[in-house]
Amino acid sequence: MPELPEVETIRRGLAKRILHKPIKKVDIRKARVVRPQPSRFARALTRKSFTAIRRRGKLLIFAIAGGQQFMLAHLKMTGQLIYEKGPEIIAGGHGFPPVGALSKYTHVIFHFTDGSRLLFNDLRQFGYLKLVDGAGVAQAEAAFGLEPLGSGWRWQRLKHAMAGRQLTIKAALLNQRLVAGIGNIYADEILFAARLRPTRRLPSLRPAHWQTIARATRAILARALKHGGTTFNNYRDAAGGRGNFTRLLKVYGRGGATCLRCRHALRRIKTAGRGTVYCPRCQT
DNA sequence: CTTCTTGTTACTGA
């Protein structure tokens, strides 16, 4: 599942590969993943190029040459943006998992004039590519809360953003309107680092806790980004490669295993609608 | 075959 570190890794990978390359053709194979309708989507991008790529939370924002239009890309759980050059290779045959390459899960192909391609793959088709104008970008960006890797990240602002709410800390971290970019993997990792139970309610947190949460959030996400993100199943970077943070995960996916801090068995529960792993001994 | 999974939104009931 691409979260902030994975989406930022993709952003960087694409920014150094596709910017200013003229788009010769947009091949839309699955209409439901693009908005608005394919004809308008393709027309807006053909013979244009991308001039910049930004990120807000897990959302990628592509500026289209001309300055009036933008493409928003959300990968949801299984979306991929893969850049390819050289001959087309169809994956999915014998022993080649159909991820990170052209396959039946490739729903949109941007063909650049130099013969290279940008693939939008999505096994579950929850992700989307959406054409918007400047107001649409502003509206989309305004819906997100604090950026953990941004220059405005302060524990006081985090505390303020969550003031007066009765949520559990896990639900709060997952709420994109409060904090941008955290998903299920990093929420669990952050709470383990902060030694807090996912079910802790916000009003019980003291300023020292907020400092710890803010510091842990930034540290975990920055470290994951440095390692190219986490590949648990489906995630691939812009070159089709895997993330290397997976082996550094402390709790996610380790329910029943031993806590790396205190050796107690890690517990798996369901909270905030999500599978959640934590240590009942050292997270309070 | 059933159950589970995950990001996000919409809905329901408290």
Next chain:
DNA sequence: ATCAGTAACAAGAA
């Protein structure tokens, strides 16, 4: 209004 829980979306893994 706010919160927890769940369905929905699609498709594969177990």
